[in-house]
Amino acid sequence: MVEREPSKLGVAGSNPVSRSRSFHRRTATLRCAQGISGREVARLCRVVLSLLFIIIIIYTATLLAAQDFATHNQRGVDLSAQGRHREAIAELEKALALAPAHPVVRRNLAHAHGNVASSLLQERAFRDAAAEYQAAIDLYSEEPRFHMGLGVALLGLREADRAVESLRWARNLNPKEGQVYRLLGEAYFQRGDMREAVGAWQEGLRIRPGDRDLERLIAQAEGERKVDEEYRRRPGHHFNLRYVGEVREEIGREILQLLERAYEEVGYNLNHFPRQEVEVVIYSDADFQRIMGLPGWVHGAFDERGGRIRIPVRGIKEATDLRGLLYHEYTHVVVREVTGGRIPTWLNEGLAQIEQRTPMDGAVESVRQLAARGKLPSLQNLKDPFVGLTGPEASVVYAVSYAATKYLVERWGLWDIQRLLRRLGEGVSFDVALKETTRLTLADFEREWVTSFGRGE
Known part of the structure; x- marks a missing residue:
């Protein structure tokens, strides 16, 4: 009987029973490993498919949203071209909701608000115009026209400080625009800052040499500065009276008394009592003509621009009814504030x-x-x-x-x-x-x- 070599029967030093058990353990482990791998693969496949499905949905939704955004934007542009600016705003706001950061939509919507504001400005609806211009600026602040329009609206509201700020923005964005210097000067003038007003208008003249309107405004401001320095002043409760030296003290006192009565009586009839002090100036005839440039039949004027009642000395001397003259001009003050x-x-x-x-x-x-x-x-x-x-x-x-x-x-x-x-x-x-x-x-x-x-x- 031939004996097999131990090396042919198993691991050196092991017996056949031990070798058989080891083999079965390795086989079971392999089968187990193969089974787990299959489940993981299946689960991975399901995850991948789910992710692909989600990606497809997101892509489709994004594509549809992009199409809707483009549609609303184009509708807004078309409506603006037709002058239907409020309808344009509604469409462009839908586009903006779908693409909040899109620069083209923001600019288009800003210009639609600017167009509405411009119409309101022509109707002298200053408060509504200011709100529309501010909405335009919030969307696109680099357009000087919006800041300039806001400045005009604020001038109409007599909010001089805010008007100065807005018009400075407009000037900084477009320093070659001559009109902005005229408006900026108006804002300073309304604020009572004659020096700054003259400076702005002179800067405008450098851009638009020979502009007669700016030359007139500069001459007017210089005249006002003379009034500030040389005229006498008599403060009242609701009025601040300034008058040239040829007006006697007792006339100045009478004018102020009549104005205070006008405050009560006209205010009662029109149901409005201005809170801000009203400036009243009695000019020499020469100063009145130089500053106002009005025809000789004018005996008094309320200057909406400066917010002042302006009366030449001849208006006082020739008035058959001084009370009537003052009540007339003060009525314009009240009507201006109300309307x-x-x-x-x-x-x-x-x-x-x-x-x-x-x-x-x-x-x-x-x-x-x-x-x-x-x-x-x-x-x-x-x-x-x-x-x-x-x-x-x-x-x-x-x-x-x-x-x-x-x-x-x-x-x-x-x-x-x-x-x-x-x-x-x-x-x-x-x-x-x-x-x-x-x-x-x-x-x-x-x-x-x-x-x-x-x-x-």
């Missing part, structure tokens, strides 16, 4: 003449004669400032303004007039405010008023 300047001139001047309480029978009769001859000027043509008129022409338009306003007040009452003025100050157009008050359009009101004249009422 923000959003009022047709015929109504503004009509209210001022009613408040001055000077007998106007001759004026009413002249209007009646014009109506009888069919020569009455339309109120629609009397909405803009009465500038460039001769004395006789001014007499006609002032008489028509008085007669039409008198009919309005007597027919509907002061309470309705107060409400009409407040609505104008809220930004409502005059046509809408008039219809709310009288249920008439301007054309219908004018027809009714002229008819009443024909009946001798």
Whole structure:
């Protein structure tokens, strides 16, 4: 019997039973390892498929959102081109919600707000215009036009400090734009800073040499500086009176007393009492002409730009009714504060003449004669400032303004007039405010008023 070599039967030093057990353990371990690997692979496959599915969903949603964003943006651009700026804003806001950081959408939306603001500015809706310009700046602050428009709106609101800040931004963004220096000077002027105002206008002249408007403004500011330095001053409770030396002390005292009475009486009639002190200046005739440049028939003016009542000495000397002159000009102060300047001139001047309480029978009769001859000027043509008129022409338009306003007040009452003025100050157009008050359009009101004249009422 041949004996096998131990090396052929197993590991040296081991027996056949031990070798067999070791083999089975290795085989079981291999099978176990193969089974776990399969489950992990399956699970990994499921995870991968889930991730791919999620990626596909996200990609699809992103693609659809991008398509929606582009659609809303294009609609907004098209609506802006058609002048439908508020509708454009609605579409562009949808685009912005889908792409909040997209620079093109932000610029488009900013310009839409800027276009709305520009329209509001033309309507003298200064507060609403300022809000729209600020919205435009918040979206895209590098456009100088937005800062300049905001400055104009703030000037209209008489917020001079904020106007200066906004107009400085506009100047820094576009230092070659001459108009911004004119407006910046206006802001300084409104703030009472004549030196800075002159400096801004002189800088504008370097950019636009020979600009007569800027030259006029510089001369006016220099005149105001002279007034500040040379005129006497008499402070009151609601007014600050300054007057040239040729006005006697007792006249200055009387003027201030009349103005304080106007504050109470006009304020009661129009239901508004200004909080800020009103500046009143009695000029020498030469200074008045140099600063204001108004025709000789003008005996006084409320300068909305500077917020001052300005009266030449001849206006005091020639006035048959000093009280009426002061009440007239102070009425313009109150109307300006209530309406923000959003009022047709015929109504503004009509209210001022009613408040001055000077007998106007001759004026009413002249209007009646014009109506009888069919020569009455339309109120629609009397909405803009009465500038460039001769004395006789001014007499006609002032008489028509008085007669039409008198009919309005007597027919509907002061309470309705107060409400009409407040609505104008809220930004409502005059046509809408008039219809709310009288249920008439301007054309219908004018027809009714002229008819009443024909009946001798």
